[in-house]
Amino acid sequence: MQNELGRTLEALRKENKFSLREVAELTGLNFTYIRDLELNKNRSTKQPVKPTTDTLQKLAAAYDYPLENLLKLTGQLEVANAFEKILNDPDVNEKKKEAVRILMEMDDNDESLDRVIGILNALK
Template sequence: MKVEYSLFRKETNSTMRSELGILLKKLRGKRTLRDVSEKTGLSHTYIRDLELGIRRATGKPIKPSAHVLKKLADAYQYPFEDLMRASGYEDLLQKNTNGDSNPCDIWQILSSENETALWKGRVLDEQQKKEIISVVEYVLSRSI
């Protein structure tokens, strides 16, 4: 009995690539994975998984954290916001329809449970947001 092995083959990496993965591969250009690994502090295998859009060990889709995207943006000298969009984090970005850079109320962002706050690309949890509010309130109370 002849077995058709192609029937059992996993989907190829190229068909599983995500928008982010394609962008990361393009940004890396001729640099090696190890070069990027040194710049970012991320493992070269993890960076490759991001480029492929899957965790090769499990075959499941991979979604990097905002902190990881910040490291990659810095290494590639590429806008962090664009990497966030390519990763599907568009809802975390401040939307401004008229293009102006309007000031935002930091207290509103930090005190709202529905708002996601970032610090240097890292998502803050509720406890961290409360602690930041306490520190800012203390600093502001001293300056009155």
């Protein structure tokens, strides 16, 4: 069964009368990946698809739809709000802000996150 994000993305695409290929052109994303997002699974691996904030930004722009709404559907809004607070805090130094920006741009996969956690633990 599709998740709420997938249903929303498919509805937005159809509402805008876009084909998958048209959305791919607008966003720079692969049309098969866009369909996987709509179905909430990678059709090759059968694993759930977890879009990055960057991916959601591209889709929100293509559909002229609020990014915040897409983030809410993925549960990423709370994380994004926390990161934004850090980035806007004048008491946080620029190096820490740079680290937060890098984390925000990372793909959300366990292998990447495990590597970052390992590096951070080594630096304690």
